[in-house]
Amino acid sequence: MNTAAKKTLTLVLSDVEMEVLDSLSSEKSLSKTAVLRQALRLYQTVDIRQHRGEKLFFESESKEKAELMLL
Amino acid sequence: MNSKHRPNSQWYARMIQDTLDDDFVIGPPFDAKAKEAATPAEQPLTVAFGLLVKLSRRAKRLSVEELAEKLSVEVDELQHIEHEPEFRARPRTISKIANFCDVPVEDVMKLAGAAVSNDASFNTHALKFAAHSDDMAALTREEQETLKSFVRYLRDQE
Amino acid sequence: MLALFNRHTQQMETADLLDRIEAEDVSSFEQRWLPPMQAKREELRQAGKLTLEEATRWNVADAHWEWPAKVRNRAGQLQWASYALRCGGDTQGLLFLNMVYKCRHPEQLKKHMVYVDLVSTAPWNRPRLVPNPMYGGIGTVLVTEAIIRSLDEGFEGRVGLHSLPGAESLYRQKFKMDCLGPDSAYGNLLYFEMTPQQAAALLSSTGL
Numbered sequence: 293m294n295t296a297a298k299k300t301l302t303l304v305l306s307d308v309e310m311e312v313l314d315s316l317s318s319e320k321s322l323s324k325t326a327v328l329r330q331a332l333r334l335y336q337t338v339d340i341r342q343h344r345g346e347k348l349f350f351e352s353e354s355k356e357k358a359e360l361m362l363l
Numbered sequence: 364m365n366s367k368h369r370p371n372s373q374w375y376a377r378m379i380q381d382t383l384d385d386d387f388v389i390g391p392p393f394d395a396k397a398k399e400a401a402t403p404a405e406q407p408l409t410v411a412f413g414l415l416v417k418l419s420r421r422a423k424r425l426s427v428e429e430l431a432e433k434l435s436v437e438v439d440e441l442q443h444i445e446h447e448p449e450f451r452a453r454p455r456t457i458s459k460i461a462n463f464c465d466v467p468v469e470d471v472m473k474l475a476g477a478a479v480s481n482d483a484s485f486n487t488h489a490l491k492f493a494a495h496s497d498d499m500a501a502l503t504r505e506e507q508e509t510l511k512s513f514v515r516y517l518r519d520q521e
Numbered sequence: 522m523l524a525l526f527n528r529h530t531q532q533m534e535t536a537d538l539l540d541r542i543e544a545e546d547v548s549s550f551e552q553r554w555l556p557p558m559q560a561k562r563e564e565l566r567q568a569g570k571l572t573l574e575e576a577t578r579w580n581v582a583d584a585h586w587e588w589p590a591k592v593r594n595r596a597g598q599l600q601w602a603s604y605a606l607r608c609g610g611d612t613q614g615l616l617f618l619n620m621v622y623k624c625r626h627p628e629q630l631k632k633h634m635v636y637v638d639l640v641s642t643a644p645w646n647r648p649r650l651v652p653n654p655m656y657g658g659i660g661t662v663l664v665t666e667a668i669i670r671s672l673d674e675g676f677e678g679r680v681g682l683h684s685l686p687g688a689e690s691l692y693r694q695k696f697k698m699d700c701l702g703p704d705s706a707y708g709n710l711l712y713f714e715m716t717p718q719q720a721a722a723l724l725s726s727t728g729l
Contacts, residue, residue, distance in 0.1 A: 320632070320633065321632070321675075321677070322633065322675045322676075323675050325675075326674060326675035326676075329674070330620075330621070330633065332599060333599040333600055333620055333621050334621060336598060336599050336600070337598070337599070337600045337621055340598060343446070364538055364540055366669050366672070366673050368668075368669045368672040368673060368678075368724065369669055370665075370724050370725075372522060372523075372524065372533075374724070374726070374727075375523065375524065375658070375661070375662065375665075376524070376526075376533055378658075378661050378665070378695075379525070379526050379533075379657060379658030379661050379662075380526070381695060382658070382660070382661045382691060382695050383526065383657045383658070384648065385660070385688065385690075385691040385695065386577075386580065386660075386685070386687050386688045386691070387640055387642060387659065387660020387661070387663075387664070387688065387691070388580075388582060388583050388640060388641055388642070388660075388685055388688070389637050389638075389639060389640040389641075389660075389664075389682055389683065389684070389685065389688075390583055390586055390638070390639045390640070390641070390685070391586070391707070391708070392685075392707065392708025392709070392710055393573040393576055393577070393582045393685070393708070394585060395571045395572065395573075395576075410593050448593075487548070487551070487552075490547070490548075490551070490589060491544045491547070491548060493593055
């Protein structure tokens with residue numbers, strides 16, 4: 293079994309950022325670490341697809357599409 | 364792998380006995396028309412080509428722009444080579460890359476998809492090398508060894 | 522310490538679970554898994570019998586899956602977690618998990634989960650494909666690992682998967698997952714989800 297070595301990162305967040313993190317953590321029943329880990333996965337996933345030329349859209353209830361210029 | 368959630372070995376033994384005759388395969392729906400999983404001879408080797416370029420470049424601590432300038436090729440082309448297995452590089456660029464990596468041009472042509480390779484052993488070596496394509500920022504010792512080993516193999520083909 | 526059941530010796534045998542599919546496992550797949558699976562698939566095709574039913578009967582419905590390509594394309598992507606199960610000196614099982622997936626079950630709608638994307642076992646372990654299959658338990662160990670990973674990630678054991686035909690009773694009865702019906706977006710395969718309560722009950726069970 294090979295457990296990948298883990299590294300520690302110390303993160304300094306503003307009050308507002310911390311509030312957002314707390315709120316997401318509570319809403320999604322995830323630890324703050326798990327929220328950030330998931331955010332990193334999502335960031336990379338979106339980034340990779342955009343690199344390939346794909347576009348990210350949000351579709352409203354009325355089926356209007358708006359491109360999300362996120363990253 | 365350690366996890367506090369892992370059940371004990373009796374649990375596993377019992378569960379395994381209980382599910383011994385069950386089918387487990389999980390994945391996409393059956394496709395009768397799917398082309399046969401490509402044998403090593405058919406799979407594109409361009410991932411190995413892209414990886415060879417990327418690792419060789421990083422081993423010399425060059426950015427894509429610096430390498431492009433050094434080889435007098437387009438930055439875009441190098442980026443496509445490193446990131447897109449579907450991309451087909453120009454022969455002139457391939458030959459400059461072969462010189463840069465100091466490996467036989469004919470072999471790099473095969474990796475780059477500009478020449479056909481029917482050599483199963485060559486293809487297997489290239490695919491094993493390609494399977495190491497983790498995108499890490501710094502060239503780890505493992506990557507260095509992987510690169511050295513593959514380059515040695517290519518040079519031995521001469 | 523993980524183990525698989527060796528059907529020949531009728532004993533449990535120590536197995537190694539790697540937290541990433543490695544080059545060695547890809548080689549094993551290409552050189553030792555593929556040839557017998559492709560041979561059977563080709564035999565069915567020549568006989569005009571390459572249908573879902575026949576492929577399932579012979580346990581080769583996955584013979585066309587491109588594990589090497591997936592390993593290459595997904596390497597370095599945090600969305601995908603892969604595992605290789607080795608025993609007796611060879612790769613016996615392979616697993617891909619999707620870590621960016623949300624639940625559909627009404628009780629846990631849109632919560633994070635671990636989705637089991639691909640599970641496969643070496644052809645010499647497959648009943649119906651070979652007369653004397655070697656190891657048993659690969660699928661159990663790998664699907665259980667998905668549940669454990671879900672717990673480790675803070676997803677409370679939520680797991681989702683689509684079942685190939687023939688495996689439904691396994692997930693329903695043995696793993697005690699909820700079936701949410703056929704998924705028209707995925708070849709009408711049955712979609713299953715496990716809730717935190719089911720995960721806790723399963724992993725702490727002492728007998729059926």
